[in-house]
Amino acid sequence: MKLTRRRALGAVSGALLAASTTVAIVRTRGYDVAPEIAARLRAFSPWQYVVFSAIARRIAAPDVDDGSVPTPDEVGVAAFVDAFIAAGPEAIRRDFLRLLAFVEHLAPLACKFGTRFSRLAPSDQDRVLAWLESNREGLLRGGFDGLKSCVFMGYYRDARTWKIPAYAGPFVRKAS
Amino acid sequence: MTIIKGRDLESDVAIDVDAVVIGTGAGGGMAMRELARAGLKVVALEEGGFHTPADFTQREDEMFPLLYQDAGGRMTRDLAIRVLQGRGVGGSTIHNTNLCKRTPDEILDLWRDRYAVSGAGPNDMRSSFERVEHDLSVSEIPAALRNANNEVLHVGTRALGWRGGPLKHNRVGCQMSGFCELGCAYDAKQNVSKVLVPQAEAAGATIYSDVQALRVTHERGRVTGVVAASAKAWVHVRARIVVLAASAIGSPALGIKSDLPDPFSQIGRGLRMHPGSVVAGRFERTMSSQYGIPQSYECTEHLSFEEGSDSRVWIVPAFAHPIGTAAVLPGFGKEHMRAMRSYGNLAVLTAMVHDETAGRVTVDDERPVIDYVMNESDRRQLGKGLIACAKLLFAGGAAEVTIPAIPSIRLKSASEIDALTTDFARPHSVPITAVHPMGTMRMGDDPRRAVVDSRGEHHFVKGLFVMDGSLFPTSLGGPPQISIYSFALHLAKYAVERARSS
Numbered sequence: 001m002k003l004t005r006r007r008a009l010g011a012v013s014g015a016l017l018a019a020s021t022t023v024a025i026v027r028t029r030g031y032d033v034a035p036e037i038a039a040r041l042r043a044f045s046p047w048q049y050v051v052f053s054a055i056a057r058r059i060a061a062p063d064v065d066d067g068s069v070p071t072p073d074e075v076g077v078a079a080f081v082d083a084f085i086a087a088g089p090e091a092i093r094r095d096f097l098r099l100l101a102f103v104e105h106l107a108p109l110a111c112k113f114g115t116r117f118s119r120l121a122p123s124d125q126d127r128v129l130a131w132l133e134s135n136r137e138g139l140l141r142g143g144f145d146g147l148k149s150c151v152f153m154g155y156y157r158d159a160r161t162w163k164i165p166a167y168a169g170p171f172v173r174k175a176s
Numbered sequence: 177m178t179i180i181k182g183r184d185l186e187s188d189v190a191i192d193v194d195a196v197v198i199g200t201g202a203g204g205g206m207a208m209r210e211l212a213r214a215g216l217k218v219v220a221l222e223e224g225g226f227h228t229p230a231d232f233t234q235r236e237d238e239m240f241p242l243l244y245q246d247a248g249g250r251m252t253r254d255l256a257i258r259v260l261q262g263r264g265v266g267g268s269t270i271h272n273t274n275l276c277k278r279t280p281d282e283i284l285d286l287w288r289d290r291y292a293v294s295g296a297g298p299n300d301m302r303s304s305f306e307r308v309e310h311d312l313s314v315s316e317i318p319a320a321l322r323n324a325n326n327e328v329l330h331v332g333t334r335a336l337g338w339r340g341g342p343l344k345h346n347r348v349g350c351q352m353s354g355f356c357e358l359g360c361a362y363d364a365k366q367n368v369s370k371v372l373v374p375q376a377e378a379a380g381a382t383i384y385s386d387v388q389a390l391r392v393t394h395e396r397g398r399v400t401g402v403v404a405a406s407a408k409a410w411v412h413v414r415a416r417i418v419v420l421a422a423s424a425i426g427s428p429a430l431g432i433k434s435d436l437p438d439p440f441s442q443i444g445r446g447l448r449m450h451p452g453s454v455v456a457g458r459f460e461r462t463m464s465s466q467y468g469i470p471q472s473y474e475c476t477e478h479l480s481f482e483e484g485s486d487s488r489v490w491i492v493p494a495f496a497h498p499i500g501t502a503a504v505l506p507g508f509g510k511e512h513m514r515a516m517r518s519y520g521n522l523a524v525l526t527a528m529v530h531d532e533t534a535g536r537v538t539v540d541d542e543r544p545v546i547d548y549v550m551n552e553s554d555r556r557q558l559g560k561g562l563i564a565c566a567k568l569l570f571a572g573g574a575a576e577v578t579i580p581a582i583p584s585i586r587l588k589s590a591s592e593i594d595a596l597t598t599d600f601a602r603p604h605s606v607p608i609t610a611v612h613p614m615g616t617m618r619m620g621d622d623p624r625r626a627v628v629d630s631r632g633e634h635h636f637v638k639g640l641f642v643m644d645g646s647l648f649p650t651s652l653g654g655p656p657q658i659s660i661y662s663f664a665l666h667l668a669k670y671a672v673e674r675a676r677s678s
Contacts, residue, residue, distance in 0.1 A: 063513040080237075088247050091543055126509060133508070134582050138604040141582070142255020145503075145607070149249070152502035157237035165498045165519030167466070170234030171353050172361045 042086035077154035182386035182406030201267020203644035204421030205368030210668035212379035224264030232359030256603035269367035323468025332572035338477035429544035447535035449610035452528035457574030489561030494526035506584035527561025530653030559598025617646035632667035
């Protein structure tokens with residue numbers, strides 16, 4: 001069969017369509033989020049919520065294992081950041097969500113892991129994050145700083161965490 | 177109260193005034209007061225909200241979205257520098273730490289000699305500085321009110337035999353809570369909201385908050401007004417005078433979006449940032465640096481205002497609340513949390529570079545884009561400044577000093593500093609923050625090198641004035657609020673003249 005220009009273009013676009021569908025399915029399936037949480041998400045899709053939660057668990061990992069320090073999940077870091085970036089500019093939100101996809105799928109590959117970030121063991125997740133933090137590419141370092149800032153915004157906003165820095169909190173109280 | 181909240185506007189508004197002021201920070205606040213006092217009919221447009229001390233909850237997570245552009249997340253295009261800028265009636269005067277320094281005489285002389293700025297030499301500006309300082313109740317912070325972080329800088333500066341001294345602030349009735357960067361819940365800041373807004377209102381000015389200026393309109397070399405929008409309505413302003421005072425980022429962005437004539441491609445160029453980074457010292461004793469008056473003492477040993485000088489660093493304390501501190505401390509995870517447990521024992525100093533890098537503001541998708549890549553000379557200055565901070569902290573009694581570089585640099589004694597070179601101080605390797613952007617619509621009488629003339633009026637659009645930090649041809653090497661207030665005061669008379677003659 002003669003390979004015409006039209007056939008070649010058709011084959012290429014068919015392959016691209018199949019590949020992008022596969023990537024989309026791989027990218028967004030296999031993430032379990034409780035329905036009541038998923039229903040409240042404003043910026044994150046459920047898979048992005050799972051990825052950011054995994055990142056938050058490592059960035060704000062407690063330094064003790066005795067339960068005396070709240071975990072990022074307990075203080076609702078991912079839910080807070082979801083609302084925070086939903087209220088911000090569209091351009092920043094778009095970049096932030098792209099970064100989550102990068103951390104989940106490409107950063108592990110760059111660190112020679114064949115598994116998505118959210119399914120890696122905690123120590124391997126730390127390796128991926130350390131790779132980002134010290135990356136030669138400035139944009140990736142900057143992206144890591146953005147993730148880190150958001151995690152700590154969500155974590156240290158909660159009064160239960162203030163015992164860590166021995167912080168007394170605000171002097172003024174909101175009028176009820 | 178003649179503050180109209182744009183979010184409450186249900187239908188379009190058409191306004192006909194003598195002058196419209198865009199932005200209500202130090203420059204815009206002063207401009208609206210002066211123009212209104214001169215008898216002009218004035219309206220001011222502010223994209224952010226109008227907040228009172230009752231709104232200031234002293235919580236970082238709530239105040240950053242309220243008081244800062246992009247919720248405090250504004251960055252340079254390469255994500256290397258965080259740019260903190262105010263948003264809301266009062267602009268950055270709501271969240272700043274009240275530092276009051278005049279434009280140095282050397283800088284004013286430089287602008288006259290090298291940038292063709294006329295009528296704004298030290299003698300010309302003195303009365304403006306004096307009047308602003310009087311209006312804002314500026315006074316020196318006495319040693320007795322110095323908190324532990326500032327005392328460390330004082331002791332370190334003295335111990336090293338370096339140059340330094342107390343700073344002046346515009347605060348009255350300060351409760352020493354230390355939450356200045358989150359807005360003053362006690363209304364002790366003598367800022368635009370407290371001082372200038374009531375005076376402008378008394379003179380007849382009207383402020384629209386939550387209204388974003390979208391375009392400055394102009395025809396045949398004359399300004400004609402502003403097109404703006406709130407959440408649900410258009411706001412059309414016809415005016416003989418337009419004052420751009422939307423900051424060194426916002427003003428050029430608006431100028432570009434408005435297609436202002438720019439034959440020499442000057443709008444947005446020449447951005448200075450006064451970029452800085454921090455060094456933390458851990459002390460054996462409790463410091464509680466988050467309390468008290470921040471930034472009441474400075475070290476100027478390494479600060480010279482000569483162009484090309486090898487000493488261009490200003491050092492002051494820079495303590496933050498837990499979220500800000502956590503973002504800057506190096507690393508993450510367990511090690512990071514262990515470092516956070518030392519929060520109460522920390523003192524932090526910042527080195528800000530009197531920069532010579534020229535960045536640029538452009539516009540993409542209606543939003544400002546900031547390009548600023550620190551040049552090698554400024555990078556070395558930053559490294560030199562951070563090393564000086566480490567020396568000061570040890571001289572002030574620190575047991576350990578951390579430079580939050582990647583990888584982090586932890587020093588156990590002053591003797592370890594000698595092994596340091598400035599190589600560690602690179603964008604993306606140390607956290608860099610800029611709180612003083614300047615210089616993107618520069619003043620000067622040569623239209624090939626300046627956007628506005630020495631009267632603050634656009635070279636090619638009559639009636640369009642600039643009155644914010646965009647004006648400054650170079651970095652100031654220090655905090656800009658007094659310079660911005662004073663230049664707005666100095667230039668307002670020319671806007672009044674133009675209004676009366678047109």
